[in-house]
Amino acid sequence: MSHPAIVIIGGGPAGMSAAVAAATQGLACTIVDEGFDLGGQIYRKPTNPARAPAPHPRGENLRAEIARLAQHISVRTGDSAWGIFDGLRIAVTSPDEHTELLQPQAVILAPGAHELVPPFPGWTLPGVMTPGAAQILIKTMGVAPGKRVLVAGTGPFLLAVACQLVDAGVHVVAVLEASSRPAWLSLPLHGFRTPEILAEGLAYLSKLDRAHVPVRYGRIVVTAQGETELNAVEHAPVDAEWFPDNNRIEIEQVDTLLVGYGFVPRVQLAQMAGCNLELRPDVGGWIPVRDRNLATSVGGIFAAGDGAGVAGSLVAAFEGQLAGMTAARFLGAIDEATFTAARYPVEQELARLKPLRRALDKISALQPGLMSLVRDDTLVCRCEEVTWREAREAVCAGSTTYRSLKMTSRAGMGACQGRFCWPFLSRLVAAEAKCSLADIGPPSARPPLGPITLGALASEPRDK
Amino acid sequence: MTSTADVVVIGGGAIGSSVAFALARRGASVTLLDASTPGRATSASAGGLWSLGESLGLGCGVILHTAQKGVGDGPAPLPRTFMDFLWASNLRFPSLAAELRTLCGIDIEAESATGLLYLVYDDEQERHASRIVEWAGSDHGQVERWTPQHVHNREPLITHDLRSAIHFPGDNQVNPMLLTEALKRGACAKGARFIAEARVRAFRCSNGRVVAVESDKGTIACGAVVNAAGAWGAQIARLASIEIPIQPVRGQIICTEALRPGTLRSNLSTRDCYILQKAHGEVIIGSTTEYCDFNTEVRYEDMCSLAAGAIRAVPALRNVTLKRAWAGLRPGTPDELPILGPAAELENFFHATGGFRTGIVAAPLTGEVVAASVLGQTPEFPIEPFLAHRFQFLTA
Numbered sequence: 066m067s068h069p070a071i072v073i074i075g076g077g078p079a080g081m082s083a084a085v086a087a088a089t090q091g092l093a094c095t096i097v098d099e100g101f102d103l104g105g106q107i108y109r110k111p112t113n114p115a116r117a118p119a120p121h122p123r124g125e126n127l128r129a130e131i132a133r134l135a136q137h138i139s140v141r142t143g144d145s146a147w148g149i150f151d152g153l154r155i156a157v158t159s160p161d162e163h164t165e166l167l168q169p170q171a172v173i174l175a176p177g178a179h180e181l182v183p184p185f186p187g188w189t190l191p192g193v194m195t196p197g198a199a200q201i202l203i204k205t206m207g208v209a210p211g212k213r214v215l216v217a218g219t220g221p222f223l224l225a226v227a228c229q230l231v232d233a234g235v236h237v238v239a240v241l242e243a244s245s246r247p248a249w250l251s252l253p254l255h256g257f258r259t260p261e262i263l264a265e266g267l268a269y270l271s272k273l274d275r276a277h278v279p280v281r282y283g284r285i286v287v288t289a290q291g292e293t294e295l296n297a298v299e300h301a302p303v304d305a306e307w308f309p310d311n312n313r314i315e316i317e318q319v320d321t322l323l324v325g326y327g328f329v330p331r332v333q334l335a336q337m338a339g340c341n342l343e344l345r346p347d348v349g350g351w352i353p354v355r356d357r358n359l360a361t362s363v364g365g366i367f368a369a370g371d372g373a374g375v376a377g378s379l380v381a382a383f384e385g386q387l388a389g390m391t392a393a394r395f396l397g398a399i400d401e402a403t404f405t406a407a408r409y410p411v412e413q414e415l416a417r418l419k420p421l422r423r424a425l426d427k428i429s430a431l432q433p434g435l436m437s438l439v440r441d442d443t444l445v446c447r448c449e450e451v452t453w454r455e456a457r458e459a460v461c462a463g464s465t466t467y468r469s470l471k472m473t474s475r476a477g478m479g480a481c482q483g484r485f486c487w488p489f490l491s492r493l494v495a496a497e498a499k500c501s502l503a504d505i506g507p508p509s510a511r512p513p514l515g516p517i518t519l520g521a522l523a524s525e526p527r528d529k
Numbered sequence: 530m531t532s533t534a535d536v537v538v539i540g541g542g543a544i545g546s547s548v549a550f551a552l553a554r555r556g557a558s559v560t561l562l563d564a565s566t567p568g569r570a571t572s573a574s575a576g577g578l579w580s581l582g583e584s585l586g587l588g589c590g591v592i593l594h595t596a597q598k599g600v601g602d603g604p605a606p607l608p609r610t611f612m613d614f615l616w617a618s619n620l621r622f623p624s625l626a627a628e629l630r631t632l633c634g635i636d637i638e639a640e641s642a643t644g645l646l647y648l649v650y651d652d653e654q655e656r657h658a659s660r661i662v663e664w665a666g667s668d669h670g671q672v673e674r675w676t677p678q679h680v681h682n683r684e685p686l687i688t689h690d691l692r693s694a695i696h697f698p699g700d701n702q703v704n705p706m707l708l709t710e711a712l713k714r715g716a717c718a719k720g721a722r723f724i725a726e727a728r729v730r731a732f733r734c735s736n737g738r739v740v741a742v743e744s745d746k747g748t749i750a751c752g753a754v755v756n757a758a759g760a761w762g763a764q765i766a767r768l769a770s771i772e773i774p775i776q777p778v779r780g781q782i783i784c785t786e787a788l789r790p791g792t793l794r795s796n797l798s799t800r801d802c803y804i805l806q807k808a809h810g811e812v813i814i815g816s817t818t819e820y821c822d823f824n825t826e827v828r829y830e831d832m833c834s835l836a837a838g839a840i841r842a843v844p845a846l847r848n849v850t851l852k853r854a855w856a857g858l859r860p861g862t863p864d865e866l867p868i869l870g871p872a873a874e875l876e877n878f879f880h881a882t883g884g885f886r887t888g889i890v891a892a893p894l895t896g897e898v899v900a901a902s903v904l905g906q907t908p909e910f911p912i913e914p915f916l917a918h919r920f921q922f923l924t925a
């Protein structure tokens with residue numbers, strides 16, 4: 066096999082749009098996505114179409130474009146990119162355990178984001194899951210996550226998932242949004258240039274209203290209860306900093322709790338490649354530093370979509386397009402003038418989407434009260450089953466960086482490499498040690514990103 | 530900010546922490562300075578306490594020697610004093626572990642009965658192994674040849690495609706990070722001060738002595754300085770206009786998910802790699818030995834060959850999931866011995882670096898002899914073979 070000019074990691078809206086933009090310039094692209102199909106979190110096709118909601122037209126359009134450019138785009142779904150080595154060499158392993166090193170001339174990172182779940186008492190009970198996981202159950206398999214479901218956290222994503230649950234015939238007890246109602250009511254002020262998105266939000270709200278699903282603002286879940294599985298949830302009203310009023314706790318009998326407090330960009334490949342990172346809590350935490358054209362600090366590596374700062378599927382698609390064009394310019398497939406002319410409309414669209422996005426980021430910004438839910442015996446690292454007491458003792462003894470906390474408490478030592486626990490654990494550490502998140506730093510990223518066996522690693526590479 | 534200390538120790542790895550602990554234990558006022566630098570050896574290390582295996586060239590040193598000398602005759606053992614030094618240091622682990630547990634409540638996971646098995650795959654290695662066993666003698670426990678049957682009785686997962694093995698009974702393992710953390714906290718419990726993120730930038734000298742150390746966290750007036758900056762030891766020495774031949778030697782390691790503890794009882798070493806299971810169940814497979822300046826990247830090809838080497842030795846590892854790969858920089862010296870004790874150039878400047886492949890096993894005794902030497906006491910192990918002086922012809 067000859068090496069593609071561009072490898073795109075992630076086949077969501079960002080990755081698909083990047084491939085279309087670059088392939089349109091005649092460049093050979095390979096999209097690597099560990100999902101079973103292109104589309105990413107939002108446009109992935111159902112495995113059981115009969116029972117799943119209808120596919121999204123924007124996703125179908127991108128799919129059609131990719132098919133039209135099939136001559137230039139090779140799609141490797143099911144394959145996982147687990148390491149990036151000296152420059153632009155990317156290790157990819159297929160489900161049949163075959164490992165291969167791709168050596169393109171440019172790389173576009175579009176790996177998306179994962180959901181953010183805070184630790185709180187009971188959060189590891191079976192029956193507590195993320196809205197995204199529930200969505201996958203409904204969307205791809207047509208399976209309901211439970212009978213009585215409570216949805217909690219922050220952001221419009223909760224409304225989208227609640228609606229999908231309603232459509233699937235699930236009884237949604239309530240949606241609890243941590244931020245206050247006045248904050249949300251101010252949103253239209255920032256969204257007049259993006260009426261279609263506001264309309265989508267309003268449609269969610271009215272659907273929930275019709276289905277008698279209350280949306281309760283300014284409330285958070287404080288504990289999940291149950292012996293072997295979830296049977297009740299306690300929630301309480303919060304102040305502006307999300308500190309709960311424990312005198313006004315309500316109890317809800319449910320078998321399923323969906324908790325999501327936004328998303329965290331997947332920056333590990335960028336980090337492994339040596340791209341400079343910056344801390345931007347407003348868009349999900351650590352992100353690669355990018356220039357106007359979405360080039361990272363490492364030559365030949367570009368980053369687009371939620372993986373480079375959470376901003377939603379529309380921004381992801383436009384960023385993907387820009388990154389694809391920038392890569393094409395980098396490889397000499399388009400000249401400067403063409404590039405600048407083509408960039409203009411994309412930048413216009415990104416600028417149009419920005420005010421609403423900013424306002425949303427602000428409303429849903431994590432507040433310190435969320436960190437007050439953790440008790441001594443709450444697990445703060447699921448992989449290694451480390452409790453907050455154990456982690457806090459290590460912090461008090463001076464372990465205030467990811468590395469030293471990992472060494473002394475094993476928090477973050479597990480297979481996820483701190484991806485899931487560190488966004489919150491770092492906040493807990495910062496509060497305890499009175500230092501800043503920037504001082505504490507991101508968790509280090511080491512290959513392999515996902516699980517691969519020694520056998521797969523030792524397999525003779527197809528390509529030398 | 531200016532403060533004072535009798536002794537400033539630079540570098541908070543296993544070696545610097547051990548020196549600080551030994552000094553504090555002797556009542557000196559000590560300040561330990563560290564900076565987080567990518568590639569720090571201690572946190573990269575496997576934690577093997579292979580006093581015999583390594584000094585006989587059968588640890589990961591195999592890789593360096595084979596690379597340098599061709600596969601032919603194989604490695605030449607290092608000087609016997611070095612083996613004695615490592616052996617004496619290794620013997621200190623049980624009591625050190627007990628002391629640190631009492632002092633700061635940390636279990637350094639020092640194992641006592643694992644032992645190191647060097648696997649012999651072919652005739653050439655067989656001949657080499659015979660010479661090694663003969664040379665080792667019996668001063669340091671009984672180094673034994675094991676038959677494949679004997680190996681399988683103890684380690685059923687090891688390959689059957691095996692000629693024999695050499696068993697080094699005293700070569701066990703420890704958790705290097707916990708060891709270092711415990712030494713650091715132990716030193717603080719005995720009155721030392723530890724300052725993190727205090728990168729040393731310069732020395733102030735007067736009349737042939739260092740009088741103060743300038744760091745990112747302030748200037749510290751001092752009576753003596755210990756250079757325990759590992760692979761960065763030459764850089765620290767250079768700040769005092771002293772040349773020592775320390776070179777970073779990269780080691781890459783891969784680590785699996787946790788397996789049931791006891792899956793592998795012994796530490797294993799082969800021509801391709803070494804393999805050991807840590808207390809929590811992860812299996813560590815190391816390591817490369819390469820000169821590549823201060824580059825701390827992991828290479829794909831090396832990960833693959835470590836995996837292949839491990840599968841050759843323990844075929845069942847084929848189906849085990851890899852968790853992580855990383856690299857660290859060993860403080861290497863031309864003769865593979867550490868650089869310890871007073872510098873000739875400055876009256877109160879001491880080295881504690883060059884731990885190379887064995888800085889973890891050497892840490893306890895290194896701390897003792899360097900502390901004694903700083904305080905003008907007689908070290909309990911002669912320090913002469915390790916003085917920087919021996920390289921004069923190299924640096925002159």
Ligand SMILES: Cc1cc2nc3c(=O)[nH]c(=O)nc-3n(C[C@H](O)[C@H](O)[C@H](O)COP(=O)(O)OP(=O)(O)OC[C@H]3O[C@@H](n4cnc5c(N)ncnc54)[C@H](O)[C@@H]3O)c2cc1C
Pocket residue numbers: 074075076077078079080097098099100104105106107144145146147175176177178179180196197198200222225226328331369370371372376377378379381514
């Ligand atoms: C769980 C979840 C559910 C969401 N649901 C909605 C919703 O209902 N409505 C809405 O408007 N927005 C939703 N969003 C947000 C929306 O999906 C994103 O904003 C958008 O998809 C971002 O596009 P992207 O291309 O940047 O990333 P994604 O769409 O996330 O695509 C990234 C792709 O990269 C792949 N990938 C990542 N790392 C690797 C790797 N190492 N090797 C191989 N492949 C890799 C992933 O499999 C994924 O397919 C959701 C987000 C998440 C995380």
Ligand SMILES: Cc1cc2nc3c(=O)[nH]c(=O)nc-3n(C[C@H](O)[C@H](O)[C@H](O)COP(=O)(O)OP(=O)(O)OC[C@H]3O[C@@H](n4cnc5c(N)ncnc54)[C@H](O)[C@@H]3O)c2cc1C
Pocket residue numbers: 539540541542543544545546562563564565566568569570571572573574575576577578579727728729730757758759760761765779780781782815816856857858859860881882883884885886887888889890891
């Ligand atoms: C992959 C690998 C596996 C190994 N396996 C083993 C093994 O199994 N058994 C064994 O005995 N040995 C092993 N070793 C060797 C052992 O790890 C080292 O010899 C030992 O850790 C050296 O310790 P050190 O304290 O001298 O160096 P380090 O641990 O590197 O500590 C030096 C410290 O100095 C700091 N520093 C640097 N510059 C400055 C400055 N300007 N100011 C302040 N601080 C500074 C550094 O940040 C660092 O923290 C291994 C090494 C590697 C790389």
